[in-house]
Amino acid sequence: MFDLLFENIERKIEITEEDKAFCKTLFIPKKLRKKQYLLQAGDIAEYVAFVNKGLLRSYSVDEKGEEHIIQFAPEDWWITDMNSFLTCEEAIYNIDALEDTEILLLDKPSQDKLFEHIPKFERYFRILIQASFVAMHKRLLSTITNTAEEKYMRMLKTYPDLVQRVPQHMIASFLGIKPETISRIRKKQASNS
Amino acid sequence: MFDLLFENIERKIEITEEDKAFCKTLFIPKKLRKKQYLLQAGDIAEYVAFVNKGLLRSYSVDEKGEEHIIQFAPEDWWITDMNSFLTCEEAIYNIDALEDTEILLLDKPSQDKLFEHIPKFERYFRILIQASFVAMHKRLLSTITNTAEEKYMRMLKTYPDLVQRVPQHMIASFLGIKPETISRIRKKQASNS
DNA sequence: GCTTTTTCTTGATGCAGGTCAATGTCTCGA
DNA sequence: TCGAGACATTGACCTGCATCAAGAAAAAGC
Incomplete structure (x- = not known):
């Protein structure tokens, strides 16, 4: 314990x-x-x-x-x-x-x-x-300076485990963006590779 | 000293x-x-x-x-x-x-x-x-949840002295918004009273 | 296993705030 | 005292992201 x-x-x-x-x-x-x-x-x-x-x-x-x-x-x-x-x-x-x-x-x-x-x-x-x-x-600096996409990519890099473990709309809420936006970022990222 | x-x-x-x-x-x-x-x-x-x-x-x-x-x-x-x-x-x-x-x-x-x-x-x-x-x-919560206007009004309330003392473009930089936006908020506020 | 809820995706549309550019004002150093 | 840089304002325009809406897919509960 x-x-x-x-x-x-x-x-x-x-x-x-x-x-x-x-x-x-x-x-x-x-x-x-x-x-x-x-x-x-x-x-x-x-x-x-x-x-x-x-x-x-x-x-x-x-x-x-x-x-x-x-x-x-x-x-x-x-x-x-x-x-x-x-x-x-x-x-x-x-x-x-x-x-x-x-x-x-x-x-x-x-x-x-x-x-x-x-x-x-x-x-x-x-x-x-x-x-x-x-x-x-x-985190504050990232919130102020980065675009939604940059924030999400930073999240992936900083807390990859959490992104797996937590529903996307909660990641969105944490980053101060909308779930739909994350969905679109993911789609775009997938097509870029 | x-x-x-x-x-x-x-x-x-x-x-x-x-x-x-x-x-x-x-x-x-x-x-x-x-x-x-x-x-x-x-x-x-x-x-x-x-x-x-x-x-x-x-x-x-x-x-x-x-x-x-x-x-x-x-x-x-x-x-x-x-x-x-x-x-x-x-x-x-x-x-x-x-x-x-x-x-x-x-x-x-x-x-x-x-x-x-x-x-x-x-x-x-x-x-x-x-x-x-x-x-x-x-501050982080305000950055994530509030509009530019709300952020600026909160700043006025929280650090009224600083807003007097510091150029507006620096207040903008602190809040993560643009000087032009502050200018427009001020104009609007002035007309509202 | 089937139903219900939660989560994710996709499209159409709108708008807050950013960008660019021009002008005016202030201030401070030489 | 004058000139240059710093600061603020305003207008015209643009765009990234939010909003709204409707399904699809996945997970949870019974």
């Missing part, structure tokens, strides 16, 4: 067996069925979740009822509504399972305990967030 | 006079003239910069020679090419001064020293990055 998490942590900081034992007391394992919510907009995000198996997504719904996918979280990724988790304001994102999923949950009090007992974890989470920060900058 | 920085820090963590004294040994004050580069794409980002006075911007230049502004950094903000600073890879962003500017520079070795001597600073930088992370998510 914890193997993947510890591997992930040990890629960034060194931890002892005692540290691991302590971790095991803090994280809450949970299973989600496909389509089940982990968080709904309007609630408070009580947890950050580490995905052990399966696939989650976070998305917001605009006034017109359109879904916009913010993040996919397959195995080995973290996900939450960061703002809500940090500030206890109402979440603006929904998080739900795209497949049957196993996660490990860490709530705020437990995270604080973790930082207090093993200060190295401050570093771990700082490194995690720095990495997403850099990735987000690149 | 250090007042603004210490205020910024003390909004997030508590520090002693000794801590401050130690900080003063680590940061390098620097002045930039308008249009002067702090960092050029292709170089390694040696520093994170805290802006004490003035205004910087980071931007990338695409194949067609178009500039895309990633971030504005007025007083009380931090700026760097995070990826380059963290990994020592070549920077993909340029950073330059839009006004005569005073900054405080912190290089990697000094930051490491800071974390080692005053571990609370791990927390400070984690909190900083978390906040930008949340802000970036909102």
Whole structure:
């Protein structure tokens, strides 16, 4: 259950067996069925979740009822509504399972305990967030500068596995384009080779 | 010189006079003239910069020679090419001064020293990055979901001071739209009131 | 296995915003 | 103080992508 998490942590900081034992007391394992919510907009995000198996997504719904996918979280990724988790304001994102999923949950009090007992974890989470920060900058730049086709090709290159695993209309939603457009891009690409 | 920085820090963590004294040994004050580069794409980002006075911007230049502004950094903000600073890879962003500017520079070795001597600073930088992370998510969502007009109105609301301070074509570049479009939005807005 | 739902494709049409070009205004350095 | 570059505005035109609509194909549920 914890193997993947510890591997992930040990890629960034060194931890002892005692540290691991302590971790095991803090994280809450949970299973989600496909389509089940982990968080709904309007609630408070009580947890950050580490995905052990399966696939989650976070998305917001605009006034017109359109879904916009913010993040996919397959195995080995973290996900939450960061703002809500940090500030206890109402979440603006929904998080739900795209497949049957196993996660490990860490709530705020437990995270604080973790930082207090093993200060190295401050570093771990700082490194995690720095990495997403850099990735987000690149995504933002691509969103601003590229055409629909360039965005889709970049997606194929950056997350080839996800493109296989997720319905196309969700890829479209993630990229901020329409499913029909992806369909046409695919057709064009097929004819180009 | 250090007042603004210490205020910024003390909004997030508590520090002693000794801590401050130690900080003063680590940061390098620097002045930039308008249009002067702090960092050029292709170089390694040696520093994170805290802006004490003035205004910087980071931007990338695409194949067609178009500039895309990633971030504005007025007083009380931090700026760097995070990826380059963290990994020592070549920077993909340029950073330059839009006004005569005073900054405080912190290089990697000094930051490491800071974390080692005053571990609370791990927390400070984690909190900083978390906040930008949340802000970036909102910006990304706006970029994906909103029309040009909505993006501009959101900009007016979120950073009214910047819109005054910066040429319109730079606001356009930041939003991923064209200066002509902003011009037309302004005209329309004026007639609506 | 059959029905229902979800997903993907394709065509016809429209429009937001980009492109190009001309003109006017501002500003700042010599 | 004058001239050149930077900045903003406006009009005419164009195009990439969205929208709307209708089937086809694939997957999920019973």
